[in-house]
Each structure stands twice: as C-alpha cells, then as structure tokens.
Amino acid sequence: MHLYGTQTIENGHLTIGGIDTVELAKQYGTPLFVYDTSLIRKRGRGFKDTFEKLGVTAQVAYASKAFACVAAYQLAAQENLSLDVVSGGELYTAIKAGFPEERIHFHGNNKSIAELELAFDTKIGCIVVDNFHEITLLKEISEARKQKMSILLRVTPGIEAHTHDFITTGQADSKFGFDLNNGQTDEAFAQVKDHEFLCLLGLHCHIGSQIFETDGFALAARKVMKKMGEWKQAHGFECSVLNLGGGFGIRYTEEDKPLEPHVYVEEMIKSVQAEAEAVKLTMPEIWIEPGRSLVGDAGTSLYTVGSHKSVPGIREYIAVDGGMSDNIRPALYDAKYEAIIANKADKEKDATYTVAGKLCESGDKLIIDAALQQAEAGDILAIFCTGAYGYSMASNYNRVPRPAVVFAEAGEHQLVIKRESYEDIVANDLPLTLKKG
Ligand SMILES: *Cc1c(COP(=O)(O)O)cnc(C)c1O
Numbered sequence: 415m416h417l418y419g420t421q422t423i424e425n426g427h428l429t430i431g432g433i434d435t436v437e438l439a440k441q442y443g444t445p446l447f448v449y450d451t452s453l454i455r456k457r458g459r460g461f462k463d464t465f466e467k468l469g470v471t472a473q474v475a476y477a478s479k480a481f482a483c484v485a486a487y488q489l490a491a492q493e494n495l496s497l498d499v500v501s502g503g504e505l506y507t508a509i510k511a512g513f514p515e516e517r518i519h520f521h522g523n524n525k526s527i528a529e530l531e532l533a534f535d536t537k538i539g540c541i542v543v544d545n546f547h548e549i550t551l552l553k554e555i556s557e558a559r560k561q562k563m564s565i566l567l568r569v570t571p572g573i574e575a576h577t578h579d580f581i582t583t584g585q586a587d588s589k590f591g592f593d594l595n596n597g598q599t600d601e602a603f604a605q606v607k608d609h610e611f612l613c614l615l616g617l618h619c620h621i622g623s624q625i626f627e628t629d630g631f632a633l634a635a636r637k638v639m640k641k642m643g644e645w646k647q648a649h650g651f652e653c654s655v656l657n658l659g660g661g662f663g664i665r666y667t668e669e670d671k672p673l674e675p676h677v678y679v680e681e682m683i684k685s686v687q688a689e690a691e692a693v694k695l696t697m698p699e700i701w702i703e704p705g706r707s708l709v710g711d712a713g714t715s716l717y718t719v720g721s722h723k724s725v726p727g728i729r730e731y732i733a734v735d736g737g738m739s740d741n742i743r744p745a746l747y748d749a750k751y752e753a754i755i756a757n758k759a760d761k762e763k764d765a766t767y768t769v770a771g772k773l774c775e776s777g778d779k780l781i782i783d784a785a786l787q788q789a790e791a792g793d794i795l796a797i798f799c800t801g802a803y804g805y806s807m808a809s810n811y812n813r814v815p816r817p818a819v820v821f822a823e824a825g826e827h828q829l830v831i832k833r834e835s836y837e838d839i840v841a842n843d844l845p846l847t848l849k850k851g
Contacts (some may be wrong), residue, residue: 415763416665416752416798418450418451418453418665418712418714419456420432420453423759426759426760427756427757427759428449428756428824429816430565430714430734431448431450431452431823431825431826431827432826433820434828435448435542435623435714435716435756438716438820438822438827439718439756439794442590442818442820442829443736443795444717444734444735444736444752444817445714445717445734445736445817446646446738446798446818446820447716447804447817447818447820447831448560448713448819448820448821448827449481449714449801449819449820449821450712450714450822450823451489451821451832452823452824453711453712454489454493454655454708454709455489455493457704457708457712458474458476458493458495459493459675459705461474461676461678461679461702462493462494462653463676463677463728464679465686465700468680468683469522470683470697470699470700472623472699472701472702473496473517473699473701473702474496474511474701474702474704475497475498475517475701475703476490476497476498476703476704476708476828477498477704477705478490478508479498479500479702479801479803480559480705480706480709480710480803480806480808481801481803481806482504482507482806483805483816483827483830483831484507484511485710485800485821486702486830487513487752488507488512489821491514493621495517495715495740496517496519496701497601498519498520498538498703498769499518499519499520499521499551500520500521500522501522502526502528502529502532505518505529505532505533505536505538506532508676508805513797515536515537515539518536518538518540519539519542519703520538520540520541521542521750522544522787523542523544523545523589523590524544525544525548525551527551527555530555533553534556534559534561534563537659538565538599539751540563540565540566540615541563541564541566541568541697542565542618543565543594544566544568544591544592545591546601546602546605547563549602549606550613551793552565553612556610556611557610560611561611562611563610563612563614563714565612565803566615566616566618566655566657567591567592567616567618568590568592568618569591569599569618569619569638569641570590570593571585571586571595571619571621571636571637571638572586572595572797573586573633574622574693575623575627575630575631575661576625577627577745584664588621589620591618591766594641599617599641603651604647607649607651609666613832615654615655616642616655616656616657616698616699617638617641617652617655617656617657618657618659618701618837619634619657619658620658620661621634621659623661623706624661624664625662625663626663626670627670628681628682631658631682631685632633632682633685634658634681635656635689636685636688636689637758638656638756639686639693640693641694641788643693643694644693644697646693649845652848653695653696655699657700657703658682658701658702658703659703660703660707660762662678662706662786663707664707664711664797665675666713666749666750666751666752667711667750667752669750675707678702681700681811682700683700686700688696696746702712702727703830705802706802710799710800710801710802711799711801712801713799713801713804713805714797714801715740715741715797715800715804716756716794716795717734717735717736717794717795718735718792718793718794719734719736719755719790719792719793719794719795720732720772720791722734722789722791723770726777729764730767730768730769731769732767732768732769732795733772734769734772734780735772736814737769737770737772737773737780738773738775738777738778738780739808739809739810739811739812739816740804740805740817741780741804741808742803742804742808743807743808744779745779746793746807750781750796751774751780751796751798751799752781752784752785752798753780753781753784754786754798754832755788755789755795755797756795757793757794758787758793759787760795761788765787766783766784766785767786768783768784769781769784769795771789772812773812773814774812781797797836806829810839813839815833815834816831816833816834817833818831819831837838
C-alpha cells in the first residue's frame with residue numbers, strides 16, 4: 415500500500431504528521447480534510463531549491479485555486495512562495511492572510527473592474543493579462559489612478575499537454591490568453607509596450623495539468639522565448655520574466671508515475687538556457703505556478719462509513735457521509751483515487767467496494783471498485799491525495815455543510831477551516847416577503 419509524506423500505520427491506525435487520523439475524526443467529526451503540511455513544505459522546497467542550486471532567479475507561485483484558505487496562504491508565505499490568485503475572493507483571502515502583496519500574481523480571463531481595482535489598491539506584484547478587453551480596462555484604471563502596475567501577457571503557444579503526451583496545434587482552442595501564432599500576441603505587445611503605467615515584464619503560458627513529461631514544458635519555453643527574441647530584434651525590447659505555469663503531475667493511483675519537482679525544473683531551465691543562447695537573450699527570471707503538486711498528495715479525506723448495499727453478482731456499495739459536495743473530481747473528470755479503512759489500516763485489503771457519497775445523484779461515487787479492508791458502519795475511510803481541487807471545489811449541494819480542514823505536522827494539529835453549520839447554510843437566506851397573489 416502506498417503511503418504519502420509522513421503517513422504511517424501505528425497500532426492499526428493511519429497517522430498523518432504524527433497524529434492518529436481516527437482520533438482526528440473523533441475530535442473534529444467527518445468528513446474531514448487532513449493536510450500533511452510538512453509534505454507541502456517539502457514540495458515547495460523541491461522546486462525552490464533547484465532554482466537556487468542552479469543559480470536561476472525564480473519565483474515559485476502557489477496556484478492557490480488548488481486549495482485556498484488563510485492558513486494555506488500563510489503556510490505559502492512561511493515557505494517564501496509567491497501566490498497566484500484568480501478572483502477577488504482569493505485576493506481578499508490573501509489580504510486577510512497578510513500575504514506579501516508584491517509576491518501576489520492575479521490571473522483570470524474575465525477579471526471585473528472591481529477585482530482589478532482591488533489589485534491596484536493592494537499594490538500586488540503583477541497582473542497576468544489575458545485579453546484585449548482587460549488591456550483596455552487596465553489602461554483606464556492605471557491612467558485614472560496614475561498608478562503603475564507590472565503585467566505579464568498570457569499566451570497560448572499551441573501546445574496542449576496531456577498526462578502522457580502533448581499535442582501541438584497551430585491555433586489553440588482555449589478560452590485563455592493571446593494566441594502566439596496568429597498575431598494576437600504581437601498586437602497585445604504593441605498595445606502595452608510604451609504605456610506610461612503598465613510595465614510589461616514578460617510572457618506567461620500554462621499548458622495543462624497533471625503532466626508527467628517535461629517535453630511539453632520545454633517546447634512551450636522554446637516557442638515563447640522565440641517570440642521574446644523577435645521583440646528584441648524588432649523593437650529592442652527585452653522581457654525579464656518567463657512564466658511557464660503549473661501542471662506538474664502527482665500520484666493518485668499506481669498508474670501515475672510523477673517526476674520529482676527538481677526534474678521538471680532542471681529540464682525547463684535547460685531548454686530556456688539553450689533557447690536564450692539561440693535567440694541572443696539574457697536569461698529571464700523563470701516563474702512557475704505549481705498547484706496540485708504542492709498540496710495534492712498532502713491532503714487526505716476522512717469519512718465515516720454508513721450504509722452498505724449489495725447488488726448481488728455485480729457490486730458492493732458502501733456509502734460515506736460526504737461525496738461530490740466535498741470532492742467533485744470523480745464525477746467531473748472521472749478521477750481515480752486509492753483509499754484505506756483508517757482504523758483497520760494494518761489489515762489485509764481483501765474486499766472490493768464502490769464508495770458512494772450521500773448526495774442525491776447516482777453519479778455521486780468517490781471510488782469505483784476500491785480495494786479495501788472489510789468495512790462496517792462506523793469505520794473511518796481515508797481517501798488519499800484529495801488535497802488539490804477537493805475542498806476548493808466543494809459545494810453546498812443538498813445543503814450539505816462543507817467539511818472542516820485540519821493541518822497536522824510534527825505531532826501537532828490545528829483546525830484551519832471550521833466545519834460549516836446549518837446556521838451557516840441559511841445565513842444568506844431571507845424570508846419571503848412577496849404576498850400570495
Ligand atoms: C490551474 C493553474 C495552475 C496550477 O495547475 P496545477 O495543475 O494545479 O499545477 C497554474 N497556472 C495557471 C494559469 C492555472 O490556471
């Protein structure tokens with residue numbers, strides 16, 4: 415059985431960060447997300463230290479849509495990471511967390527005027543500009559305020575990376591960014607390069623998610639560097655930043671064979687250095703944006719097993735006290751997970767169950783045909799690797815309160831997000847005042 419980070423099995427129980435998960439379930443209730451924060455730190459350092467060792471100026475920005483809360487942002491700040499936000503809500507969370515504003519980068523394909531104003535108010539480090547509408551808004555806002563703002567232009571290089579390969583397309587059919595191949599990127603450059611208040615630092619691209627190869631990143635780097643080389647030739651303009659996005663893969667099941675953070679970084683640097691030489695550019699700063707690979711395998715979901723349904727000759731179902739409301743990925747992407755019964759962790763996995771959620775959707779299944787210990791009502795089921803796009807995509811479907819979240823490290827644990835109460839669920843509801851007609 416594959417364990418992650420600091421996980422161990424002691425006295426038949428799964429532990430995380432030196433803490434018995436069965437005790438955590440008892441103390442905080444279920445469903446519960448438990449994060450192994452030392453594993454998050456280790457992953458962050460894996461990226462950062464490699465840049466440092468190779469003498470390349472870099473920013474490693476936590477793509478916080480993977481898991482956003484005040485404590486997670488403070489953890490990222492402790493580790494000297496930068497922070498990607500994609501909405502006013504995430505930016506507000508960063509402000510509340512006291513995150514160093516100069517290391518906040520703001521993404522999104524439809525940032526509102528209010529969101530952009532908040533970014534200017536906060537004096538964040540950089541806005542990643544996605545489209546022409548945004549350029550217009552940014553010019554208006556920065557001119558009205560007479561306030562400078564650093565920007566990157568997000569480009570789509572016509573490379574789509576998939577888990578085990580990548581495809582090159584002349585024209586990327588994406589809702590994000592300026593197309594690198596059809597003149598849009600040059601047009602965006604022309605619109606911003608001499609602006610009094612918008613300071614163009616360079617280019618950004620993000621080619622996909624859960625990627626296990628380095629070729630896609632290398633090819634994207636080459637294409638984007640080539641564009642930078644053209645601008646230097648034609649306009650004498652030198653970009654100082656190349657942002658290669660995130661998408662580094664992690665292990666969900668034994669089919670996934672991720673690379674270590676340092677391998678991605680080393681390969682990226684190699685191809686950027688080679689291309690910088692080829693197009694006669696000074697080596698730019700390299701920024702990357704890992705999300706899933708920082709927090710994904712550091713998160714574990716704990717549930718209490720309830721009902722059991724047998725469909726004779728077909729399937730054994732066990733149902734847990736959460737489901738698609740706290741983890742939409744199986745329903746949304748057909749995502750696969752592994753699990754164990756946390757209070758029987760030293761027992762043989764000699765049973766097969768389909769783990770169903772409690773939501774009113776027949777697609778609400780967390781794992782199909784999971785290898786598990788014999789399960790009975792009251793057992794604590796631990797699903798591994800739910801740290802990214804789990805809580806952050808949680809909903810109140812069926813008016814189910816969202817779970818609590820706990821951090822565990824070196825024998826200590828703390829609550830970082832409270833469990834929602836029924837009062838929270840109705841907090842924004844207002845009584846009917848319309849008269850019956
Ligand atoms: C989602 C996203 C990331 C993070 O992706 P992961 O697969 O979680 O590493 C990074 N950059 C951008 C622009 C994104 O949209």
